[in-house]
Amino acid sequence: MYSKKRLSEEIQGVQSVRSLTEVYQRISAISILQVKNSVAKTRGFLAGVSLVYGHAKQTYIKRAQTFINRRKDLSSLSFIRRNKKGVLVFVSSNQSLYGDLITRVFKEFIKDVKETKSDSVVIGKLGRAMMEREDVNTRVDYFELDDYKPEWTKLQEITDFIRKYEKIKIYYGEFLSIANQIPAKSDISGGASLGSPIKIVKDYIFEPTPEVIMEFFETQVIANLFHQKVYEAQLARFASRLLTMNEATKNANKKLEGYQADYLKLIKYGRNKKQLSTMSGRVLWGI
Numbered sequence: 001m002y003s004k005k006r007l008s009e010e011i012q013g014v015q016s017v018r019s020l021t022e023v024y025q026r027i028s029a030i031s032i033l034q035v036k037n038s039v040a041k042t043r044g045f046l047a048g049v050s051l052v053y054g055h056a057k058q059t060y061i062k063r064a065q066t067f068i069n070r071r072k073d074l075s076s077l078s079f080i081r082r083n084k085k086g087v088l089v090f091v092s093s094n095q096s097l098y099g100d101l102i103t104r105v106f107k108e109f110i111k112d113v114k115e116t117k118s119d120s121v122v123i124g125k126l127g128r129a130m131m132e133r134e135d136v137n138t139r140v141d142y143f144e145l146d147d148y149k150p151e152w153t154k155l156q157e158i159t160d161f162i163r164k165y166e167k168i169k170i171y172y173g174e175f176l177s178i179a180n181q182i183p184a185k186s187d188i189s190g191g192a193s194l195g196s197p198i199k200i201v202k203d204y205i206f207e208p209t210p211e212v213i214m215e216f217f218e219t220q221v222i223a224n225l226f227h228q229k230v231y232e233a234q235l236a237r238f239a240s241r242l243l244t245m246n247e248a249t250k251n252a253n254k255k256l257e258g259y260q261a262d263y264l265k266l267i268k269y270g271r272n273k274k275q276l277s278t279m280s281g282r283v284l285w286g287i
Helices: 004-069 075-081 101-116 125-132 152-162 210-285
Strands: 086-091 119-123 140-143 167-177 180-187
Touching (some): 004 210, 086 210, 101 125, 101 180, 140 152, 152 210, 167 210
Parallel strands (some): 119 140
Antiparallel strands (some): 167 180
């Protein structure tokens, strides 16, 4: 058993840790409330937009390949041709204390990077540290975003960078509930590209022109879908931290109870020892 002084120090240390975890819990709860409503409102809408985007892109590429076969002018397809490459984007964080969510997402990401040999983009200091421990021979670009308030200019910088790729897949944590966050990946580039086999799709009429419609999808919609995934990842991280800090608070309370019980035992032992010493003295002097 520790000495009285050591136990007092341990109790103070655990109390400090508990105070810190409780603060993190409160901050996470407030952050979830701030982000959850906006994410929930746009999630369903952008899922529908993404579906329409995929259908429209398949139809447009089917037509575009007819132009290619006829060797017509392809300059108007530059916004959809891009660099003929794919990129995998890992949305991590700058801070830790998010439980194992970031690690689980990274496992999915790095597995696909090594299998596909694709270029990759890593967002966040924590993700960069993970990536630099891996033996990867493909191109990796790094960016940073604030964990709590992602700057619009930074979001646009990343969007402009990944937009040049023909296929864009985002890896992030997805919020299902306060108690459940899972690794997720999503193709935000329409799921089709020039030169790849096209599924049989319905024919669509594009107004005012196919080029105008697809240029909108390939710029504005990709940007909106990417921003949505960043905020989805943010919400999942906050929920994961809330759970982690809640568990840490429980562990601190349990540890504190043990230390406090040992401290009381020491005090009781000291009193008993003093009383025994007093009684022995009385007996010795015949009092």
